[in-house]
Amino acid sequence: MAFVFMEGNEAVARGAMAAGCNFFAGYPITPATTIFNNMLQMLPPKGGTCIQGEDEIASMGYCIGAAMAGKKVLTATSGPGISLYSEHISFAIGSEIPLVIANVQRLGPSTGSATRGADSDIQFMRWGSTSGAPVIVLAPKDAKDCLELTVHAFNFAEEFRCPVFIASNKEIGMTKESFDMDDLNLPPLVERTPYTGSDPYVPFAADPDKAPPFLPIGGKTLVRQTSSTHGPDGYITIDPQIIADMQQRLHTKLNAAMDRITLYEENMVPDTDTLVISYGLTSRAVTDAAAALAERGRPVSTLSLKTLWPVPESLLLEKAAPFKRIVVIEMNLGQYVNEIKRVLCGKKVDFYGQMNGILIPPAKIMEAIENE
């Protein structure tokens, strides 16, 4: 046993370093600032670059430039920063720029509460961009998850060339915890696919279900990047078929890989009729609540999602099938439950949510499960 003791934000930084991150730009904001502080300690000794942007928009701009020059980039913020990131999130989605965004969520709306946690931005991360094209959102439940999921986030960003969010929470980011380093389960690293063909490089030419191979701006071969609607050549296009194909590919490249993108934990208890679905920090209170209920002779099964977006629809359908009743618990007044209701259409789905700046205690969850 080799225990380390760190807050979730430090774990995100360590995950980024383990993933080979070599560029960070961010703007200070509670409760995400310590990711920036940690990156500032960790990147320079490894030859990486860590800078403070003049604002959140600029921070994302620096990341986009560096990513296009071939760097593996991370930025970190909280809800008010995600608002400002929005235009560049759209850019990164549409122009297939790999980047990882740690969102240490705090209680909104707006400036809300800087030091109070909530899973405020679950829908915002998915939809806070133009066009409706998808992103990947991963939700850690503790510091160890922060480290592991950040490595997954980099892998996904590299492979699919899209922004990947870590949906952390003040209550994870700024809570220090011990965990056993020997228990860490890090995936092998994935790097973006370089273009190696013999034909001239066409920067957005790709298989219909894949991201295009990458070459960096500044490399031997000329590269074009643009935020405007473009054809495979990276020039503006108005050809409806080319536009339709590009738009579709942004969805298909993720949907086609859902099995690999879907990360979760489950505890399926035989002969139970209720499945409790949760994610992030809340899933830990759900685990406690389920254990206490089992002791009282009212066992339930649990499913804790780590991949929130794209919605793991087949997983939800498969896991929910044997159950009479689904209970969804969230640290907000009901965001992801709408996805679960959509996917499990026709099932009985009950919900408990809380948004008051404190964690949902296991007792509340037990009540929600028992109050049929």
Added chain:
Amino acid sequence: MNSFLNTSRPPVFCPGCTHDRITKSLDAALVKLGIPDNKTVIVTDIGCSGLFDTFFNVHALHGVHGRALTYAAGLKLADPSLNVIVTMGDGGMGIGGAHVLAACRKNLDMTLIILNNFNFGMTGGQYSATTPSDAQVGSEFLNQAEIPMDICGVVESAGATYVSRISGHDDGLSDELVSAMQYKGFAVVETLGLCTGRYTKRNQLTPKVIDQMIEQRPSPGGMIARNQRPEYGERYRQLAKEKGKFPEPFVVKKQFDMPDARRHEVVILGSAGMRIVTAGDMVCFAGISGGLNVSIKNDYNITVLRGQSVSEILLSPDTIGYTGIESPTVVLALSDEGVARRQKIFAGLSSDTYVLKEASVAIPDTPAQVEEIDFKAMKIKKTDWALASLAVLASQKRVLNKDMLVFALKSRFNEKVFNLSMETVEKIL
């Protein structure tokens, strides 16, 4: 190479538009400079000046309005060998003002060409940050209520190391662009030009009038002596190199048998300056050395030097789920402010809960076992009360013992601080 122009995508500007001349001058400048095509990147903003990247056979990045300088900075930091050119209009200058100022202060080796034509051409001739107050523009009277900004004056005062103003019709434009690109640092070239599609339809602006404008407000002439300083990237890399070692995580192995190896919830109630957070960390290090899982949350004011400081610590032989405090086993009441912050917990404490309270601190009625200790009388300074109360716990083998506490202090502190803290601990143990 005798031209970098993309022959398959010729410029598409309105007839007479100065952007056309600037395109050709930039091409001539790139030819004179002789840098290979794959060592130059053109980063463009939005509007008619945002079309520039498509006319050249070099690396290109076209992005969101006003943000061109931010992508350019990312590219330059990532690849210092690149010749980075940014084109933006007076519109981009206005909306991206914060980035222009930041770029001036940073001084990365890049060239910013601001194509000032006094209005938003592409969207219909609306007024911009540089439109004269008496101009006729597409935003009715709005420009009459404002004054235009002096781009060169602003960037010079923001710290740009190279600033010049030149007519887009000046025969010396390509030479001026060469010297800007050759300059090592952030070079800003403001070109003045005609938007024939919009602006000159209603305003008397000709190349001659532009020359007069420049006579009235001459170019700062390139290098700004008072702003000279090292290039940002080089300075950054030099400073970063001096940065110490990579901070490896601190690993703790189980080495003690916990005297009381069950779940504990410890709450430390104190004030800013009492080293509550440090004491909380000590409990955690001690717990880990005893083979327990731990978690800690701290609650203090944003203005860190004032107000309450509260630590909530969980120690458990099992994996910790919910990280909130449910039934504290130990409460250390060390300041009134801290107690006030968690006033509500006292009535609900169980009769097994151990409350250690400093003599000067008042606590609400509670069913818990309360022990009072007079640290003041023991000549222990307030800043050491939290540490001293850990020594009290260790003396009772509650939560931690002396070995664990000493281990925790040793792991967290340097020798000097460790010795000082041991003086406090010895007063109790």
